[in-house]
Amino acid sequence: MIQDETQFPVWCDRCATDAHIVIESVRRPHWAPCNFLDVTYFCTKCDSLYEHLVKADELNANFAEVVDGLTNRVRV
Numbered sequence: 158m159i160q161d162e163t164q165f166p167v168w169c170d171r172c173a174t175d176a177h178i179v180i181e182s183v184r185r186p187h188w189a190p191c192n193f194l195d196v197t198y199f200c201t202k203c204d205s206l207y208e209h210l211v212k213a214d215e216l217n218a219n220f221a222e223v224v225d226g227l228t229n230r231v232r233v
């Protein structure tokens with residue numbers, strides 16, 4: 158179950174872009190695989206809300222400026 162979810166990037170399915178994504182929260186659940194973060198984000202264009210696991214590396218690469226403050230609390 159978790160394996161499939163971890164494959165999803167931070168992305169809006171409806172708009173088919175990440176251009177309007179705003180990260181709301183990043184957490185490190187105890188059940189998550191090593192190096193994965195549980196991310197909640199929404200699309201400001203279509204108001205879709207998403208929450209799933211994202212690879213920490215990928216998140217840092219694409220949303221470094223947003224995640225920096227959040228991961229300080231999370232400790233990747």
Ligand SMILES: [Zn+2]
Nearest residue numbers: 169172200203
């Ligand atoms: Zn959207």
